[in-house]
Amino acid sequence: MRRSETVTASDPSTASAPRAGGLATLAVIGLAAGLMASLFGVGGGIVVVPLLILLVRYDARAATATSLAAIVVTAAAGTAAHGVLGNVHWGTAALVGIPAMAGVAAGVALKDRVSNRALTHGFAALLVAVAVRMLLP
Amino acid sequence: MIAEAVLVIALGVAAGLVAGLFGVGGGIIFVPTLSVILGLAQLDAEATSLLAIVPVAALGSWRQARAGTVRWRDAGIIGAVSAASAVGGALLADAAPERLLRAGFALLLLATAAQLVARARRAGDRGAGS
Numbered sequence: 001m002r003r004s005e006t007v008t009a010s011d012p013s014t015a016s017a018p019r020a021g022g023l024a025t026l027a028v029i030g031l032a033a034g035l036m037a038s039l040f041g042v043g044g045g046i047v048v049v050p051l052l053i054l055l056v057r058y059d060a061r062a063a064t065a066t067s068l069a070a071i072v073v074t075a076a077a078g079t080a081a082h083g084v085l086g087n088v089h090w091g092t093a094a095l096v097g098i099p100a101m102a103g104v105a106a107g108v109a110l111k112d113r114v115s116n117r118a119l120t121h122g123f124a125a126l127l128v129a130v131a132v133r134m135l136l137p
Numbered sequence: 138m139i140a141e142a143v144l145v146i147a148l149g150v151a152a153g154l155v156a157g158l159f160g161v162g163g164g165i166i167f168v169p170t171l172s173v174i175l176g177l178a179q180l181d182a183e184a185t186s187l188l189a190i191v192p193v194a195a196l197g198s199w200r201q202a203r204a205g206t207v208r209w210r211d212a213g214i215i216g217a218v219s220a221a222s223a224v225g226g227a228l229l230a231d232a233a234p235e236r237l238l239r240a241g242f243a244l245l246l247l248a249t250a251a252q253l254v255a256r257a258r259r260a261g262d263r264g265a266g267s
Contacts, residue, residue: 038230039230067160068197069216087183093185107153135240
């Protein structure tokens with residue numbers, strides 16, 4: 001946060017509200033997000049968040065929140081397409097999705113309270129372990 | 138069977154928790170849970186994960202909208218364009234071999250891990266961080 005404050009301090013027009021993104025830039029971000037979502041079954045936040053920060057000068061908080069809102073549409077469209085193709089297991093989605101709703105409410109509430117450096121490293125290590133497991137036959 | 142269901146539900150909670158905490162997640166946990174633990178094919182795991190993401194992202198953004206951090210115009214544009222490319226992506230995924238999808242997902246996990254560490258490092262450089 002401190003870095004963005006020093007950047008915007010010299011430019012009062014962006015100090016309170018960063019500029020809205022250019023249409024072409026946002027379209028490219030959307031294009032990438034949709035492909036990621038349907039190809040990998042993820043929301044696309046992994047590309048949307050850094051691109052919003054880099055290309056549209058969002059701060060991390062606004063990038064995360066805006067990405068999450070866009071993902072609702074991305075994931076719904078991906079689900080519809082995969083549903084037509086017969087790839088969606090509807091009941092199983094509820095088995096993980098409903099508990100996750102409880103988790104996300106807790107996560108958002110905890111976000112400002114936990115020092116997340118160690119937590120981030122732990123989560124990153126877990127992802128690497130899962131990747132290795134998935135690459136094994 | 139019951140132990141498996143309990144594990145899957147616990148992983149569902151964990152997926153939501155990391156989604157709320159890190160802004161990435163949901164799918165990154167859903168897909169391995171569905172494929173490795175429940176034994177779904179990679180394609181089906183990805184498709185099912187997308188459905189599970191919808192309510193989680195909706196709830197998460199609703200909570201953050203109250204803090205006023207969602208930029209609705211930009212989210213709308215990204216969402217609308219992504220809806221079109223998501224349909225294209227689904228057709229590609231449907232035609233792709235299982236092994237390729239799985240390897241691609243594993244690479245995505247590694248990229249996500251790298252990005253999280255880089256992000257934590259930047260936050261650390263700034264002192265308290267965000």
